[in-house]
Amino acid sequence: MTMELSRRLFLKGAGAGVAGSALGAFGFADAEAANAAAIRPFKLTGTTETRNTCTYCSVACGIILYSKGDVRNGEKADIVHIEGDADHPTNRGTLCPKGAALLDMVHSKTRTLHPQIRKPGASAFERVSWEQALDRVARLMKDDRDRNLVVKNNDGVTVNRWATTGFLAASATTNETAWLTYKVVRSTGIVAFDNQARV
């Protein structure tokens, strides 16, 4: 196909980009359609970015969660992609293989999503609300502490030691969360305090 392309025609064609690309404006509509069909849409278009921390270990790498679905409009948000946060001072966008596979963990069928309780004598867990779960944990902790807190040792020294309940916290938190968790747990007198990274 031959075609005379004056500067005026070229500018006119380029200006038609609002209604279609320059290819279409110059009479290559089929080529444009084929070209568009061959281009895979960018998968993160229209997603919401949420910054978070990798859940696995105490390195606490920064991650970005990409989700689809607007929860403000009653839609269910679905995480479609996770990658390292390039602005995070710890990992500068990198992730180890575990962190790089976080999306599989999020969508795992065996992942526990709700608090559950197995009552004495029952063979199966039943789902409870977060309110019920927190109330029950608080009740059991209070009762156990009232019964077993050691206020003074054999020499009469104040120790406020509570050794019959343990607390498992998360290592993958911010410094501020870790500091607060430590203060709350130690202020109760709990001795056995650990997390998945044992730090």
Ligand code: SF4
């Ligand atoms: S990406 Fe790897 S190194 Fe970083 S916090 Fe997660 S598990 Fe730890």
